[in-house]
Structures are given as structure tokens and as C-alpha cells.
Amino acid sequence: MWLDRSLSVTSYRLYQKRSAQAQWLSFLTASVTSQTVRVHSSKVWDLLAREICSDDLDGVANRLWWMSKQDSGNISPLHRQLVKRRTIVPLPRYITSYAFWRDYLCTEASSGGLERIRRAALGYLRTYYHLVKHESDLRIAQDPSLCLVPPDITWEQFCDFTSNLGDIADRDVSLCYAYGEIRLTRLNLYAPLLLGKSHFQKVEHQYGTYFTRFYRPILFVIGITSVVLSGLQVVVSVGENGGGGWKGAALWVSVTAIVASCILLFTLGFLLVYKVMKEWKFAIRDRLRLLEEKRAAE
Numbered sequence: 001m002w003l004d005r006s007l008s009v010t011s012y013r014l015y016q017k018r019s020a021q022a023q024w025l026s027f028l029t030a031s032v033t034s035q036t037v038r039v040h041s042s043k044v045w046d047l048l049a050r051e052i053c054s055d056d057l058d059g060v061a062n063r064l065w066w067m068s069k070q071d072s073g074n075i076s077p078l079h080r081q082l083v084k085r086r087t088i089v090p091l092p093r094y095i096t097s098y099a100f101w102r103d104y105l106c107t108e109a110s111s112g113g114l115e116r117i118r119r120a121a122l123g124y125l126r127t128y129y130h131l132v133k134h135e136s137d138l139r140i141a142q143d144p145s146l147c148l149v150p151p152d153i154t155w156e157q158f159c160d161f162t163s164n165l166g167d168i169a170d171r172d173v174s175l176c177y178a179y180g181e182i183r184l185t186r187l188n189l190y191a192p193l194l195l196g197k198s199h200f201q202k203v204e205h206q207y208g209t210y211f212t213r214f215y216r217p218i219l220f221v222i223g224i225t226s227v228v229l230s231g232l233q234v235v236v237s238v239g240e241n242g243g244g245g246w247k248g249a250a251l252w253v254s255v256t257a258i259v260a261s262c263i264l265l266f267t268l269g270f271l272l273v274y275k276v277m278k279e280w281k282f283a284i285r286d287r288l289r290l291l292e293e294k295r296a297a298e
Contacts, residue, residue: 044104045117051092052120054176060194061175066280067186067285072170074180075130078148090148091128091141095121095162122168125179128167130180132158209224224261231258 044237068074081088082173094100105118128149132138135155141148149158170178189199205208236253 026092028075029093033170041104041107045114048117048121049113052095052124053116053174056114056195056200057176058174059172061178062175063194064179064182065283067190068179068182070178070286071180072126072131072173072178072284075127076181078140079134081131082140085129088131088146088148091124093150095124097197116174118296120174120239123173126165126168126173126177129162132162224265230252231255233263 008012009226076084077199078088105114105121107114130148132141138149138153138155138158140146142151144151176182184201184203191200204213210272234254235258236249238247238254
């Protein structure tokens with residue numbers, strides 16, 4: 001509406017000073033320019049939505065507490081991320097530009113698409129506040145093999161830029177950024193249940209790599225089964241011919257191998273169940289605590 005009124009006033013003044021032809025050409029130029037700006041902004045927002053927003057994570061954000069600690073500050077600095085062998089997405093230059101925020105991310109929009117992009121961008125920036133905690137982290141981020149942060153930024157400049165990013169509240173960012181680190185393996189594990197597809201992010205693009213991950217558990221099960229069957233074969237053979245001397249020793253060794261294999265198998269299974277139940281217990285207790293704090297604040 002503001003644009004239409006401005007064009008009307010401009011057209012009226014041109015009509016007073018110029019001929020009808022000049023007036024029409026000027027009006028047409030202004031209309032085309034305004035249309036170009038709107039189209040350009042729309043393309044920029046579409047690009048931002050594809051780059052920094054995640055439809056899958058936003059869709060299941062209220063259930064991400066199943067697989068991560070419900071703390072937005074639960075993000076290890078870069079030197080710890082290297083120990084964990086994790087890959088970090090670089091920080092785009094435009095997201096640190098004041099002019100870009102002024103012209104695009106801080107403008108008013110009638111739809112909720114821009115608000116979603118703005119919240120995702122704020123969460124993105126806050127993540128780097130937690131990733132780069134020390135000057136050594138900045139040096140790691142500026143490593144040519146990583147290129148996470150532009151190399152021309154000094155430690156003092158980075159500290160000035162991120163000094164207020166830690167004050168960004170969870171209510172100002174996308175909900176998925178309220179959970180800190182989320183393991184890709186957990187997301188892929190729960191993807192069939194939450195997303196209705198086989199994975200969240202495909203990490204194996206070759207058949208060989210895909211089937212390699214099944215080798216170790218399959219070989220482990222085959223090994224346990226072979227030990228048990230071999231032991232049972234020895235027990236049956238000794239039992240039929242009677243035990244004495246070496247046969248008796250073979251019988252006891254076979255029984256011991258069977259019992260040890262079964263104990264190992266059940267111990268690993270129990271340990272897996274224990275760790276999963278422990279994580280769920282912590283997640284549920286922490287979830288109830290946060291809900292109680294939220295109700296108390298209201």
C-alpha cells in the first residue's frame with residue numbers, strides 16, 4: 001500500500017512537469033524496479049530457507065528431547081568437536097553482515113516464512129557462540145581445511161561480534177536449537193518412527209559402505225553361535241563315549257566356553273538396555289522439570 005501511494009504521488013508530480021509520454025515511461029520504470037526488488041527478495045528468502053532451515057527438524061522439534069539433552073548450551077567447543085570427529089557446517093559470510101540483516105532479515109513480512117528464517121538464523125549464530133569459546137577454537141575454525149569462519153577475522157573482532165549472542169533466548173530461535181547437540185546417529189535411528197523414512201541424513205552412498213556396517217554384529221553373532229555349537233558337539237561326543245582324562249578336560253572346557261559366551265551375550269544385551277533406560281529416565285525427568293518451570297513462570 002505504501003508503495004502504491006508513493007507511485008501515485010510521483011506520477012502526479014511528473015504529470016505536472018512532463019508530457020504524458022514521459023510520465024508513462026517514468027511510472028513504468030518505477031513499477032518494474034519495485035517488482036524486481038520484490039522478486040529479488042523472494043529469491044533470497046527461498047535460498048535462506050533451503051540453506052538454514054530444516055523442515056524435518058522443525059516438524060519433529062517437540063520430540064527431539066527423546067535423543068538430546070534439553071539445554072541449548074549443551075554444545076561442545078570446536079577443540080572437543082575434533083576429538084569427537086564431528087563435521088561442522090561453515091558460518092556463511094552473509095549471516096554476519098549488518099547490511100544483510102537490515103535489508104532482508106529485519107524487514108517486515110506478512111507471512112510467517114521470514115520469521116521462521118530469522119529464528120533459524122539467530123539459532124545458527126548462537127551455535128557459533130558456543131562452538132568458538134577460546135582463541136584456539138577460532139584458529140581451528142579458520143583452518144584452510146575447515147573454513148568455518150572467514151580467515152581475516154581477529155579474536156578481538158570475533159569477541160565483539162559474539163558478545164551478545166549468548167543472550168539470545170530459546171523463544172527467539174527455532175525450537176530445534178533449544179536442544180544443543182543432536183547426534184546424527186540418533187536422528188537416523190528415530191527417522192523411521194518420527195519422519196516416516198529410512199534416514200534423516202544419508203551417510204552411505206555406496207553399497208559396499210552400506211553393508212559394511214552390518215559386518216561386525218553379524219560376525220559377532222556367528223562367532224558366539226559357532227562357539228556354542230562346537231561346545232555342544234564336544235559335550236554330546238564325550239557324553240556318548242564316557243569321560244575320562246583328556247575327554248573330561250575337553251568336556252569342562254566346552255561347557256565353560258558355552259557358559260562364557262552366553263554370559264557375554266546377555267551382559268552386552270543387558271548393558272544396552274540399561275544405557276537406553278538410563279537415558280530415557282534422564283530425558284523424562286528433565287522434561288518434567290522444564291514443564292514444571294514453564295508452568296511456574298506462567
